[in-house]
Amino acid sequence: MKNGSVAIGIIGAGIMxxxxxxxxxxxDPALIRVCGIWDPSPDAMRRMERTFPGVPRLADAGAVIAASDCVYVASPPASHLGHARAALAAGKSFFGEKPLAVDVADARAFVAAAGSRGAVNFPFASSLAVATLRDWIDKGEIGAPxxxxxxxxxxxxxxPWQADAVAWLDGPAQGGFTREVVSHFLFLARRIAGPLHGLDxxxxxxxxGKSERRISASLHAGDLPxxxxxxxxETAKDDHNVWVLEGDRGAVRLCDWSIAERRLPNGSWQPAPDAxxxxxxxxLALKRQLEGVTRLARGEAHHLATLEEALNVQEIVEAILAGSSTPQRG
Incomplete structure (x- = not known):
């Protein structure tokens, strides 16, 4: 690799x-390229052949790792660390989907051994809307957070667009919206304000036999509640979310993944001009993520979510799910 193109191998041919x-x-293939993809599902591999006929379809995970400089793991959560460990053992770097894992003890052991050779795909690390929020915060527009x-x-x-993965996405062992979606916003809180702790x-x-249908929690990110x-x-929208940071002189928020807004003195919310x-x-965020992956594979400093950040998010997510009011069954 050195200064040549970074070869990315992909394990998991689902949505991500x-x-x-x-x-x-x-x-630019001179900077980053796909060296192959593998999924245990023959249907998924046939879909890859139809959709991306020029991308090599490899025989197994080992073949993907062998061909790669950096391995992107997009398989179901329980398999993440097995593939990540195999990649690191082969001297490759690892870029994985969240959650880092579902077993917290195993994730802690992995992070302790992995050092800086991996990162996790939390796209808010590369979001232009998040960059806008940071700029407003840094300029003092909300005062003290x-x-x-x-x-x-x-x-x-x-x-609806995840229906093909319902078997694990709606099971309590690996799925649920807390792992799949809430984790992104917990990462954002950690990246903006500091480590997550003090959960109730x-x-x-x-x-x-199904994943959670409601959650409620309080915690701290750094010093902020x-x-x-x-x-x-409880909503007519397929997917609705809002992340709000209140200060002593104003507030900013991120709505529906990508709309940065600030609260005006009259109480109304104004979207960023480029929202x-x-x-x-x-x-645009994926392009910036891939720039980070290239730096990760070269052993350079990057802006991606670190393994330590991902572990902190996972610890909070699994603790919320463990605090269930109705015993999980199935």
Whole structure:
């Protein structure tokens, strides 16, 4: 590799694997390229053949690792650390989907051994809307930060576009909106305000064998109190979310993934002049994520979510889910 093109191998041909693959193919191949993809599902591999006929479809995870400089792991959560350990053992770097894992003790052991050779795909690390929030905060527009509030809601879970992954996305062992979505906003709180700690949280599992349908939590990010709520079936939107940082002189918020807004003196909210819906913002964030992956693979400093940050988020997520008011079944 050295100063040549960084070869990315992909394990997992689901929604996220396909999304990152498409993003890599939009980049300069002299900087970053796809060396192959593998998924244990024959149907998924046939879909890759139809959709990306020029991308090598490799025989197994080992073949992907062998061909790569950096391995992108986009398989279901319980398999993340197995592939990550294999990549690191082969001398490759690792870029993985969140959550880092579902077993907290295993994740702690992995992070302790992995050092700086891995990162996790929290796109808020590369979000232009988040950069706008940071700029407003740094300019003192909200005064001294006081508190953070996060609210997420879904018409149904999984969301319609995730229907193919319902088998694990709606199970309590690996799935649920807290792992899949809330984790992003916890990462944002940590990146802005500091380590997450002091949790008091609860999750509700009203349907046997299904993931949570509601959560409520309070915690701290650094010195700031954080309140968090989430639910399924209480909104008409497929996916609605808001992350709010209140200060002593104002407030800023991120709405529906990509709209940065600031509160005006009259109490109304004003979007940033360059605000755009997530469909337009996502490719820009993915490009910036891939710039970070290139630096990760070269052993250079990067802006991606570190393993330590991802572990802190996972610890909070799993603690919320463990604080269930109805015993998980199935």
């Amino acid at each position: 694997g396909e999304r990152l693959l498409g993003a890599i193919l939009q980049q 006081q508190r953070i509030h996060v609210e997420v809601g879904f018409r149904i879970w999984p969301r 949280g609860e999750a509700w599992f009203p349907e046997a 954080v309140t968090l709520g989430g639910s399924v079936g 755009m819906p997530n469909e337009r913002a996502r490719p």
